[in-house]
Amino acid sequence: xxxxxxxxxxxxxxxxxxxxxxxxxxxxxxxxxxxxxxxxxxxxxxxxxxxxxxxxxxxxxxxxxxxxxxxxxxxxxxxxxxxxxxxxxxxxxxxxxxxxxxxxxxxxxxxxxxxxxxxxxxxxxxxxxxxxxxxxxxxxxxxxxxxxxxxxxxxxxxxxxxxxxxxxxxxxxxxxxxxxxxxxxxxxxxxxxxxxxxxxxxxxxxxxxxxxxxxxxxxxxxxxxxxxxxxxxxxxxxxxxxxxxxxxxxxxxxxxxxxxxxxx
Numbered sequence: 001x002x003x004x005x006x007x008x009x010x011x012x013x014x015x016x017x018x019x020x021x022x023x024x025x026x027x028x029x030x031x032x033x034x035x036x037x038x039x040x041x042x043x044x045x046x047x048x049x050x051x052x053x054x055x056x057x058x059x060x061x062x063x064x065x066x067x068x069x070x071x072x073x074x075x076x077x078x079x080x081x082x083x084x085x086x087x088x089x090x091x092x093x094x095x096x097x098x099x100x101x102x103x104x105x106x107x108x109x110x111x112x113x114x115x116x117x118x119x120x121x122x123x124x125x126x127x128x129x130x131x132x133x134x135x136x137x138x139x140x141x142x143x144x145x146x147x148x149x150x151x152x153x154x155x156x157x158x159x160x161x162x163x164x165x166x167x168x169x170x171x172x173x174x175x176x177x178x179x180x181x182x183x184x185x186x187x188x189x190x191x192x193x194x195x196x197x198x199x200x201x202x203x204x205x206x207x208x209x210x211x212x213x214x215x216x217x218x219x220x221x222x223x224x225x226x227x228x229x230x231x232x233x234x235x236x237x238x239x240x241x242x243x244x245x246x247x248x249x250x251x252x253x254x255x256x257x258x259x260x261x262x263x264x
Contacts, residue, residue, distance in 0.1 A: 119185070
């Protein structure tokens with residue numbers, strides 16, 4: 001039996017756009033390296049970068065999430081959750097004509113950052129019960145709630161979410177997940193300049209007929225880099241020395257400013 005040779009066609013990758021190139025890379029990734037995993041897992045996704053470097057003058061970052069689904073057309077929801085933290089929510093009351101902090105509640109395991117993206121509005125993808133089960137949606141963010149009388153936990157919880165939204169850490173509007181055909185999808189994820197450092201989870205949910213049929217979580221690191229990171233680490237490891245150095249620098253700056261004023 002004779003084998004017929006097949007010619008090879010080379011495409012100049014430099015002429016392809018970066019996002020189109022990522023799509024081709026994803027296809028090669030699926031076909032060559034992880035074919036078996038793709039068959040066993042209905043959704044495969046990755047990020048254009050797994051590290052956001054926070055340096056001096058950092059004004060935010062935008063990452064590209066791309067992936068592919070198996071089977072018939074479905075809906076995709078992307079949830080970005082920041083590192084957990086403990087937050088104290090205080091309420092001011094007017095006592096004796098003065099507004100003072102009268103009551104506080106402590107919430108644990110609160111995501112420092114929360115962002116959503118979806119192919120359609122959440123209410124058209126799944127029921128509220130299913131979304132709550134997976135913690136999808138700002139109103140379903142999972143946190144350790146304290147106990148309080150008269151059902152006031154919900155009031156404090158809403159205030160916490162409202163404050164986070166004002167800081168741009170809990171965007172109220174869902175971003176868009178774009179389907180490219182019936183298999184590929186992509187979404188741009190924006191992180192503001194005040195994004196907290198730590199380890200993030202980027203979870204991609206695949207919905208079909210109102211149910212989650214597959215999910216994949218990809219880690220993402222947000223870390224300080226450079227001189228700012230060294231100063232930050234020194235301030236936390238040697239707080240006393242950092243305080244003394246800060247006072248000394250303030251005194252020197254005051255003395256120097258006074259000396260310049262006298263000469264002029």
